[in-house]
Amino acid sequence: MNLADRPLATVAADLQSGRRDPADYVATCRDHIDTVESDVRAWVDGGKPREQLAAEARALSARHPDPDSRPPLFGVPVGVKDIFHVDGLPTRAGADIPPGEVVGPESEAVARLIRAGALVAGKTVTTEFAYFDPGPTRNPHALGHTPGGSSSGSAAAVAAGMVPLALGSQTAGSVIRPAGFCGVVGYKPTYGRVPLDGVLPVAPSLDHVGLFTQDTSGTRRAAAVLVDEWHEGILPGERPTVGIPNGSYLEQATADGRAAFERAVDALKTAGYDVRRLSLFDDINQLNSHHGRLMAAETAMSHHDWFDRYDEAYAAEMRALVEEGREVPVADLADARRFREQARDRVETRLAEQDVDVVASPAAPGPAPEGLDDTGDPVMNVPWTTTGQPAVALPAGRVDGLPVGLQVTASFGADERLLAWAKELASAVAGAA
Incomplete structure (x- = not known):
């Protein structure tokens, strides 16, 4: 097409x-x-x-x-x-x-x-x-x-x-x-x-x-x-230092997805970016679990009245989520909300310690899966949704004819700088995969 x-x-x-x-x-x-x-x-x-x-x-x-x-x-x-x-x-x-x-x-x-x-x-x-x-x-x-x-x-x-x-x-x-x-x-x-x-x-x-x-x-x-309180005059300044997460977070991507991501990283290096490996999300399983509990519990609350009246109208995945959320104890919900703030603080601290401006990671585990019954896995995005930090997906070439993207994130509130940097970052990785 x-x-x-x-x-x-x-x-x-x-x-x-x-x-x-x-x-x-x-x-x-x-x-x-x-x-x-x-x-x-x-x-x-x-x-x-x-x-x-x-x-x-x-x-x-x-x-x-x-x-x-x-x-x-x-x-x-x-x-x-x-x-x-x-x-x-x-x-x-x-x-x-x-x-x-x-x-x-x-x-x-x-x-x-x-x-x-x-x-x-x-x-x-x-x-x-x-x-x-x-x-x-x-x-x-x-x-x-x-x-x-x-x-x-x-x-x-x-x-x-x-x-x-x-x-x-x-x-x-x-x-x-x-x-x-x-x-x-x-x-x-x-x-x-x-x-x-x-x-x-x-x-x-x-x-x-x-x-x-x-x-x-x-x-x-x-x-x-x-965006609230957008500051149009903010300019990116020098090229950002790019952090690359090590460890179990990246291991969630498929083999094709990781290979495409590494080609994008190589493209950034070739374009002259300072690229640094750093440890992030060492607690990825715990983070994923807290995100899932928080999402289920709050979804159950959002749908409380509708679900009581129309539960049979809900499709299987959504019904299961609401039912799971109704079983989450209040203490677990409070823990998950507290964990969200703590995870953000840990990431912000790590970026400052390593003098990293943006973090690059795969936009998805790999290219779009075949079939229309499954929308794909959000695991590469969950940490940044949990922490609430800004993210942009940039086209980064293709794998077997299908697009793949590079996810680039920045510090909480740094949306203007992230999008100002995005144009050159996008140019660097456009044909990476």
Whole structure:
């Protein structure tokens, strides 16, 4: 499948300046959606109708006739994962419970994009309640392979060139992993820097709003709109020192995944980066266990009322998670929350001791698995979701024709520096595997 090239930074600049007309551009996007959606299946109900999207684009142009005063995402069509509430669009969350149960005010993240001039192109497919039970979405690079989850539709829509920007969320690995599988840029901000208001909760101590683009410059443009207290003037300065985790954490990757990762590390060295091996996550089994207990317990609380009324409507994976979470003792939940803070402190201390600016690791254990019944394993992402540190997935070549990604993380709150560094890091590893 030929994937359209729709980098957000270029598209946004053209729309903002008047070199492209929003109505014409969304018509082009709708044409492309109509061409590939039957194969990829990224959208809930195929996305917004063409006529509605065109009318919204014309109304936007009427409100902002002067290119010099147009907002930064003027006319950009956006896919929105179907756990975000959007005015005028139902929230189904990939679930079978009655749609009238899943209601709420519009997501603050969506509202920020709309205020910045974006046009919601429709809801994108999610796994059931953003957990593991997959929807119909396929990987645009190989239709018989998973696009990852739970932000499957958003990652696939961007990878297939249907839209240049899409919202996702991550509670374990649901932004970084599908970005790696689909060969796009995925960004998970520092925990709490994008509000979760209007997003269906999974586990609030772990939930992050994230996004997908085809380019790191576009990621920065969108982040400046979404992230609280974004400091646009922060520049990266010198090249970052890159840390590489040793030990059991990396051993969770497949043989192909580790080989691809080491090629990316070699590419960074060739590009002149100072690369240092360091010990991180020596307690990876304990960390994974605490993450799992915390996620299960808080998911059970988030679904307490729904599950009591509609437990038979839940698919197997989600039902098992809620039932497991209901058995977690309060003391274990408190321990898991405390462990999260301690894990972050340990990582931050280790990075400071070793004078490391960013950590590079695989975005997923390997390339996207074959089949659509399994969205892949989030183990490479779980530590960074637990600690809440910012992460970006960068395309890092291919294995057997399938994309693989490099996950790059930074200190808590250092989102601006991470994304400023991301452009050169992405260039260094683009053809690594």
